[in-house]
Amino acid sequence: DKTLAAPVTVIIATDSRFYEHLPTMFPAYDAKPMFEANAELAASTAFRNGTLQGGYLIVAARALGLDCGPMSGFDAGKLNATFFPDGRCQANFLCNLGIGDPASLHPRGRRLSFEEACQIA
Template sequence: MTTTEPTETALQLPADVQDLLFREARTANNFSDEQVTDEQVRAIYELVKWAPTSMNTQPLRALVIRSDEAKRRLLPLMAEGNRAKTEAAPLTVVLAADVDFHENLPELFPHFPGAKDVFSEEPGRVEVAKLNTSLQIGYFIIGVRAAGLAAGPMTGFDAEGVDKEFFADRPWKSLVVVNIGKPGENPWFDRLPRLSFDQVVETL
């Protein structure tokens, strides 16, 4: 049973939910054989889509790698240390930034008719896409945990190669590959320390 600390009681989430999403959640390095369903993937997205992005840009795009053929295409593009666990994971998702996200802004930000024009210049638009996708990736990982699953996010892969292999006809730029599933046997590395409040937070 988790001992409730004073800081925990300042939060509205019950302590066990705090544990599920943060304190006891870990990056999994291997998984059981239990499958991740399409319903779970949909439920994760339907939850995390409500999290904020700048001007409601929502540039995150997700490619679910489920078939053996798709996995075979992905594996050579993973760093050697990430290859075996990706091969064994029940589900892998490539999370990417749509650098043409602005095409959807008339629908997503109707209160600002000129929103699309704000991002007409490509260099700035790509930066905005990657920043906001990074925010959404964090939300996505929390959503995976909320589904009772473990996430194994990885940046050790050939992003240019993944884009060429899977997104040649789309303006998507891969940022993170995430293995998803129920944790397997001895799935965790030792817990690493976190910076303290006083090391991170300054009040003026």
């Protein structure tokens, strides 16, 4: 229901062939062959970097005063078939963007302290 009511729902997805754009986006050296030759490295890098980019999107949206509703728990197979039928991109998570009704927003949950969340070795 919240997704249907949201003004915008963003699909944060990973491009399985992101490395095809490396000559333009990362010209420092030719990293493309490294990913072309290693599907596991390409998949883990795409997932990690796509997740980070989704986090940056949320930070930017919140800086603009928007409420964000990132979520998992959707039918990724159906979503990918609908929006990415060629299989190149795969959905990671969704994020509703808009201005929430203050009466229906949950208060911010407790955050772990540094000592609870981090370990320095």
